[in-house]
Amino acid sequence: MKTDPNTFTLAARVLHWLMAVLIVAMLFIGVGMVASVSERHEWLLAIHKPLGIAILILAIVRLAVRLRHPPPPLPADLPAIQKLAALASHWLLYFLMLAMPLIGWAMLSAGGYPVMLGTSLRLPPIFPVSPVAFAVLRQLHGGFAMLLFLTFLAHMAAALYHGLIRRDGVLPSMLRGRKTVPALIGYTDPPAAEGTNEVDTERTD
Amino acid sequence: MHDPTSPHSPPRRIGSWTLIATAVAVAAVSFGYVGGWLAPHRLTPEKLVNQLQDNAGTFAGYRRNHAKGVCVMGYFDSNGGAQPYSVAQVFEPGRTPVVGRFAIPGGNPYAPDSSVPIRSMALRFAQANGQQWRTGMNSMPVFPVATPQAFYAQLQAQQPDPATGKPDPAKVGAFFAAHPETAAFLAWVKTAKPSASFATENYWSLNAFVFVDANGRRQAVRWRMVPEAADAGGHAGKAGDADYLASDLAARLAQGPLRWHLQVTLANPGDPTNDATKTWPDDRRTIDAGTLVLEHTEPQDSGSCRDINYDPLVLPAGIAGSDDPLLPARSAAYADSYLRRTSEEAHLPGTAAAHMPPEKTR
Numbered sequence: 001m002k003t004d005p006n007t008f009t010l011a012a013r014v015l016h017w018l019m020a021v022l023i024v025a026m027l028f029i030g031v032g033m034v035a036s037v038s039e040r041h042e043w044l045l046a047i048h049k050p051l052g053i054a055i056l057i058l059a060i061v062r063l064a065v066r067l068r069h070p071p072p073p074l075p076a077d078l079p080a081i082q083k084l085a086a087l088a089s090h091w092l093l094y095f096l097m098l099a100m101p102l103i104g105w106a107m108l109s110a111g112g113y114p115v116m117l118g119t120s121l122r123l124p125p126i127f128p129v130s131p132v133a134f135a136v137l138r139q140l141h142g143g144f145a146m147l148l149f150l151t152f153l154a155h156m157a158a159a160l161y162h163g164l165i166r167r168d169g170v171l172p173s174m175l176r177g178r179k180t181v182p183a184l185i186g187y188t189d190p191p192a193a194e195g196t197n198e199v200d201t202e203r204t205d
Numbered sequence: 206m207h208d209p210t211s212p213h214s215p216p217r218r219i220g221s222w223t224l225i226a227t228a229v230a231v232a233a234v235s236f237g238y239v240g241g242w243l244a245p246h247r248l249t250p251e252k253l254v255n256q257l258q259d260n261a262g263t264f265a266g267y268r269r270n271h272a273k274g275v276c277v278m279g280y281f282d283s284n285g286g287a288q289p290y291s292v293a294q295v296f297e298p299g300r301t302p303v304v305g306r307f308a309i310p311g312g313n314p315y316a317p318d319s320s321v322p323i324r325s326m327a328l329r330f331a332q333a334n335g336q337q338w339r340t341g342m343n344s345m346p347v348f349p350v351a352t353p354q355a356f357y358a359q360l361q362a363q364q365p366d367p368a369t370g371k372p373d374p375a376k377v378g379a380f381f382a383a384h385p386e387t388a389a390f391l392a393w394v395k396t397a398k399p400s401a402s403f404a405t406e407n408y409w410s411l412n413a414f415v416f417v418d419a420n421g422r423r424q425a426v427r428w429r430m431v432p433e434a435a436d437a438g439g440h441a442g443k444a445g446d447a448d449y450l451a452s453d454l455a456a457r458l459a460q461g462p463l464r465w466h467l468q469v470t471l472a473n474p475g476d477p478t479n480d481a482t483k484t485w486p487d488d489r490r491t492i493d494a495g496t497l498v499l500e501h502t503e504p505q506d507s508g509s510c511r512d513i514n515y516d517p518l519v520l521p522a523g524i525a526g527s528d529d530p531l532l533p534a535r536s537a538a539y540a541d542s543y544l545r546r547t548s549e550e551a552h553l554p555g556t557a558a559a560h561m562p563p564e565k566t567r
Contacts, residue, residue, distance in 0.1 A: 036249065039533050041536060111514065112512060
């Protein structure tokens with residue numbers, strides 16, 4: 001496969017969309033289970049822990065992929081404040097997808113719970129038993145979950161903004177690559193070159 | 206910011222902006238619904254624990270229910286009797302260390318021991334393989350209600366009236382009238398007297414669980430701790446001693462260990478596993494799984510049981526929860542209570558400062 005510097009690698013794209021589904025599902029599972037007294041509490045909790053470890057492993061792989069294959073550059077004409085926002089939110093997402101499972105694991109360890117991923121698979125504790133540490137980690141787990149959800153909302157909104165408003169090739173670079181995707185999203189005028197912002201001829205304002 | 210003359214400025218398109226706003230709104234509203242913030246009628250662990258606080262007061266650092274108790278340490282000697290039904294390591298012949306807790310129900314850690322006829326025993330068995338079995342048992346064979354919703358309604362009915370400091374008998378009566386499943390519990394409570402000792406009580410699992418054997422075969426069970434001590438106890442009568450259970454326990458342990466036999470009752474097919482208000486027929490097979498030996502006691506404020514959440518769904522391989530709807534509710538509510546009291550211990554901002562219940566303020 002040829003390497004197009006304007007798109008994400010296949011590995012990066014697969015990891016992105018797989019983890020997008022898993023992380024969003026995880027956020028809903030997390031808030032759903034702590035707000036339920038029904039049997040839903042138990043089966044969501046049973047998914048939550050192994051899924052968290054799966055996300056942790058995927059996040060480590062993804063970080064390695066990212067460091068090895070830098071992502072395509074942002075459009076050159078993107079305002080500096082938006083570039084900063086993109087950069088900061090992406091690293092915040094990386095931080096949270098790594099930190100959340102580790103905090104969850106440490107929190108259960110601090111609470112003295114056996115960290116059970118299934119009926120018999122148990123992970124070793126990664127933090128000494130301490131009720132104070134449990135409380136801090138548990139509150140952090142909940143707080144970071146809210147932050148992660150808000151960051152996801154901003155990320156999704158920004159992706160759609162790039163794809164629908166700016167039409168600058170950022171969204172296609174994560175969908176399939178710039179050369180082919182515009183047709184998929186009903187856009188037939190591919191950008192001429194990296195960093196060129198197309199002009200919407202139908203603009204009336 | 207927006208400069209219409211710049212070729213770099215994003216074109217404004219109402220349809221696209223609407224789509225983006227809709228996507229964000231749908232995601233946010235779904236999240237709010239699943240998280241309960243936009244589903245105000247759903248019974249949540251938070252509501253249950255808030256109601257416990259409304260009934261008994263908020264005592265920072267203490268469990269929100271069964272707040273008054275003492276730690277006990279000892280071990281379980283398995284005789285292998287339950288091994289054919291469960292692969293749990295605790296049932297292999299041998300010894301498993303136990304950290305337990307005796308308590309009385311209610312959220313007030315200063316309640317007199319005679320205020321309720323119920324005593325509870327919570328145990329954490331720490332298996333050598335790192336898995337744990339936690340169980341919280343009560344000294345009655347049936348629970349008043351079968352569902353978390355009914356339990357919540359019961360707590361609401363029993364909330365002290367601010368004017369009298371006592372539950373409104375009309376509300377309590379209306380609750381029991383509307384919940385005929387409470388009959389077995391009410392019949393028990395009519396004859397029950399606050400016991401003089403933790404040591405002479407039977408403790409029932411109340412909820413059904415499932416034992417899983419080496420072939421994956423599932424057997425519904427309930428268990429009970431049957432005491433060896435059978436005397437009436439001698440410390441109860443002392444006037445003015447509101448904490449006679451702890452002193453009785455310490456006095457007995459000073460004489461030697463206390464023992465209970467773990468009796469596991471095997472359900473027949475068709476016996477209800479989802480209804481803690483109903484006992485199973487007396488002829489069900491019961492096996493003696495071993496002996497619980499308690500050797501020491503410690504105050505709960507500093508003892509090793511303090512930081513343990515006796516969540517009945519912390520289970521080792523070989524024991525599983527049943528379809529009893531009270532089990533996940535207990536697990537969820539205990540977790541909420543545990544977070545509150547550990548957060549108070551950590552003095553995290555926004556946590557409860559202790560205050561006395563209404564009837565105790567003057």
